[in-house]
Amino acid sequence: MLLNKKSVLTDRFSEIMDLKNLFPDEALSRHTSFRIGGPAAFYAVVENETELSDAVRICKEEDVRFCLLGxxxxxxxxDEGYDGVILHLSGDFDRLSIREDINDGSAFITAGAGVxxxxxxxYALKKGFTGLEFAHGIPGSVGGGxxxxxxxxxxDLNDTLVSVKVMTGDGEIKELTKDEAKLGYRTSRFTxxxxxxxxxxxxxxVYPRIPIRTMMEEYKRRRIEKQPLDQPSAGSTFKRPEGNFAGKLIEDAGLKGFKVGGASVSEKHAGFIVNSDNATAADVQALIEAVRDKVFKNSGVMLEPEIRFIK
Ligand SMILES: Cc1cc2nc3c(=O)[nH]c(=O)nc-3n(C[C@H](O)[C@H](O)[C@H](O)COP(=O)(O)OP(=O)(O)OC[C@H]3O[C@@H](n4cnc5c(N)ncnc54)[C@H](O)[C@@H]3O)c2cc1C
Structure with missing residues (x-):
């Protein structure tokens, strides 16, 4: 981004938000679980809906692209980073609220995108409601989730989702129904x-707390046992192919531990690509392509990446 565009953006953002929340040339490696990524021209922590609609308007007026990061x-x-504004939601977006229905013992929990x-x-456990135990241990936010x-x-989240509040590119706020949000297997209308x-x-x-807690502890135990949680990754690299498991197909192709540069197929769980030794995004990208190619040759299945690319 040209220097004078950067100073225009800094000036305009300083009118709408606290400058302590605006980070020029911020390394994305500091904000991704892969610990990979070059600098974003700007990384902005947005704390409420007014700031968000103003930030989106400024990006539009200045013809600068933006992207949400949970x-x-x-x-x-x-590795080149992102030549635009990365928006991260916090502040008002970190709130949780509950509305209980005393007639049928159910509750509506509303969670901000930053939670x-x-x-x-x-929170659901503390209040004594079931349906979100599986989410315990998934390291993402409600927005990314x-x-x-x-x-x-x-x-998955779609099982209990009722509605999603969104802001459009024009700053308009809308409440979408579950059907309109179109959540499917690792996809939604928002992609x-x-x-x-x-x-x-x-x-x-409503549900007794003890079995909810037991279920959550069991899920946590399984994650610790099966996943390479001690190495940077973005979780499962590939979507689960119909009737199969990506990890199994990768293991069957003999790719456990297979490396490109500093990126490897995890020895513990072949469905995870890990940053084992200062990997670059190019290393991970090349490893993804090599894995897809070898798995296809071995099994006839073409794996589709689950992870999203910021470039
Ligand atoms: C160790 C590990 C284990 C994992 N286990 C699981 C698992 O069991 N199940 C599972 O499904 N996933 C798992 N994941 C992947 C990941 O945690 C989930 O996909 C999570 O939902 C991503 O949330 P996030 O906030 O990190 O999103 P991000 O990675 O920040 O973003 C993901 C996408 O969502 C978009 N986005 C984020 N916030 C918003 C918003 N407010 N509005 C619009 N777009 C937005 C981004 O632009 C991006 O395209 C795992 C990851 C790791 C590292």
């Missing part, structure tokens, strides 16, 4: 629409 746990950011999925599941329809252990997810509302049933 907890950065499902993305590969390029961590684990925090959301802990709805975008991806995060899931585990045969459950195409460009709308910004502000919050999600989930409908949960």
């Amino acid at each position: 907890n950065g746990t499902n993305v590969l950011a390029s 961590a999925l684990t925090q959301l599941s802990m 709805i975008f991806m329809n995060a899931g585990a252990y045969e459950r 195409e629409s460009g709308e910004i997810i502000l919050s999600g509302t989930f409908h949960l049933k």
Whole structure:
């Protein structure tokens, strides 16, 4: 981005938000679980809807692109970084609220896009409602979780989702129904629409806390046992192919431990690509292509990446 464009943007952003929340030339490696990614021209922490609509308007008027980043746990950011504004939601977007229905013992929990999925599941446990146990241990945020329809252990966010509040590219706020949000297997309307997810509302049933807690602890135990949590990654690299498992296909192709540069197929779980030794995004990208190619030759299945690319 040209220097004078940067100074115009800094001036304009300083009118709408606290400058302590605006980071020029911010390394995306600091904000992604892969610990990979070059600098974003700007990284802005947005704390409320007014700031967000102003930021989106300024980007539009200055002809600068923007991209949302939640907890950065499902993305590969390029080595060149991002020549635009990365928006991260916090402040008002970190709120949780509950509305209980005393007639049928259910509750509607609304979680801001910035809330961590684990925090959301802990909140549901504390209040005594079931349906989000699986989300405990998924390291993403509610915004990224709805975008991806995060899931585990045969459950996903769509199971309990009721509605999603969004902001359009014109700064208009809308409440979408579950059907309109179109969450599918690791996909949603938002992969195409460009709308910004502000919050999600989930409908949960009352349930005793002890079995909820037991289920969450069991899921945590399974994650620790099966996943390479001690190495930077973005979780499962590939989507699960119909009737199969990406990890199994990769292992069957003899690729456990296979490396390109500093990126490797995890020895512990072949479905994970890990940053084992200062990997670049180019290393991960090349490893993804090599894995797809070798798995296709071995099994006839073409794996589709689950992770999202920021470039
Ligand atoms: C160790 C590990 C384990 C994992 N286990 C699981 C698992 O069991 N199940 C699972 O489904 N995933 C898993 N993941 C992947 C990841 O945590 C989920 O996909 C999560 O939902 C991503 O949330 P995030 O906030 O990190 O999103 P990000 O990675 O920040 O973003 C993902 C996408 O969502 C978009 N986005 C983010 N916020 C918004 C918003 N407010 N509005 C519009 N777009 C937005 C981004 O632009 C990007 O395209 C795992 C990852 C790791 C590292």
